[in-house]
Amino acid sequence: MMARVFNFSAGPAVLPEEVLRQAQEELPDWHGSGMCVAEMSHRGKEFVSIAEQAEADLRALLAVPDGYRVLFLQGGASSQFAMVPMNLLRGGDKAAYLNTGSWSEKAIAEAKRFCAVEIAASTEDTRFTRAPTPDELTLSDKAAYVHYTPNETIEGVEFPFIPETGGMPLAADMSSTLLSRPLEVSRYGVIYAGAQKNIGPAGLTVVIVREDLIGRSLAGTPAMFDYKTHADAGSMYNTPPTYAWYLAGLVFQWLKRQGGLAAMAAINARKAEALYAAVDASGFYTNPVEPACRSRMNVPFTLADPGLDQTFLTEAKAAGLVTLKGHRSVGGMRASIYNAMPEEGVRALIVFMQEFERKYG
Numbered sequence: 001m002m003a004r005v006f007n008f009s010a011g012p013a014v015l016p017e018e019v020l021r022q023a024q025e026e027l028p029d030w031h032g033s034g035m036c037v038a039e040m041s042h043r044g045k046e047f048v049s050i051a052e053q054a055e056a057d058l059r060a061l062l063a064v065p066d067g068y069r070v071l072f073l074q075g076g077a078s079s080q081f082a083m084v085p086m087n088l089l090r091g092g093d094k095a096a097y098l099n100t101g102s103w104s105e106k107a108i109a110e111a112k113r114f115c116a117v118e119i120a121a122s123t124e125d126t127r128f129t130r131a132p133t134p135d136e137l138t139l140s141d142k143a144a145y146v147h148y149t150p151n152e153t154i155e156g157v158e159f160p161f162i163p164e165t166g167g168m169p170l171a172a173d174m175s176s177t178l179l180s181r182p183l184e185v186s187r188y189g190v191i192y193a194g195a196q197k198n199i200g201p202a203g204l205t206v207v208i209v210r211e212d213l214i215g216r217s218l219a220g221t222p223a224m225f226d227y228k229t230h231a232d233a234g235s236m237y238n239t240p241p242t243y244a245w246y247l248a249g250l251v252f253q254w255l256k257r258q259g260g261l262a263a264m265a266a267i268n269a270r271k272a273e274a275l276y277a278a279v280d281a282s283g284f285y286t287n288p289v290e291p292a293c294r295s296r297m298n299v300p301f302t303l304a305d306p307g308l309d310q311t312f313l314t315e316a317k318a319a320g321l322v323t324l325k326g327h328r329s330v331g332g333m334r335a336s337i338y339n340a341m342p343e344e345g346v347r348a349l350i351v352f353m354q355e356f357e358r359k360y361g
């Protein structure tokens, strides 16, 4: 078997090795069915049992309260940028958005196709290096909902609090943070996430939506963009992304074996603290984000001499540390350290960074 690298990609991202081994084991013949999961009818009893188990495990991990539906969809988080206004405006003509980085900007641009967008807070003037403080939020009561991005994957900025909306439904793009720690689901109207960061493979999008927000979509909403369609059909209105759903289910079971989300939160905090400490202790690496708002999932950093970026990437790769190149809009490096990145991988990265600094710093 080929040696695995430590993959710091922002997404599609590393999956737990145990999950990959289990999938390999079950690939040609799932539980004596004689079929690969990818070959099964989504309406057959085998796949229905896989789907139901995955939903039950996800609900248990997040302690999803009654009154919420969990949907397993396609289209990525980017489709949710449209589905959120189509479903949550409910006759209203205005929505409030917090603008905290590249993914917020995309969500805002899409919402503007459907309604007036009120910017309830923006950190653009500080180049998206922080989250707003709670008292910076200006919310009028005319918005149908409030949208924000708890973890900005590109800038590496994370909210240290849940925005208070005074009763307006809160919608959150949790693509790069869902399952990284326990979550108070009851504070939200809609939570959505593309799976390829912290849940499973690309192709699956998880949506958790409060039941009272389902069923009042904008006139003309296509069936596939209406939460009601999918809620009524148990996410099987059409063919769901069956294999991705199955793999996500294996990840949920793996998370339960790790001790659930409280255990993951502790591990993730240790990984992030160690990496930020190494960056801060050096005179060579820099992270521009305000310490209280630093992401525990995506850690961008720059080198004192950007002329060394390519050397850094080449030597990191030779050391088995891959996909560290920062997003093109930010430059430098970015280490994404989702649930499936072992602590060992973060330690190896820190050792490599220290050696690189000694050599070139």
Ligand SMILES: *Cc1c(COP(=O)(O)O)cnc(C)c1O
Binding pocket: 011, 075, 076, 077, 078, 079, 103, 149, 151, 152, 153, 173, 174, 175, 176, 194, 195, 197
């Ligand atoms: C990756 C990402 C997206 C885009 O997800 P797709 O599934 O590719 O559409 C949106 N928002 C955030 C916060 C992301 O990290």
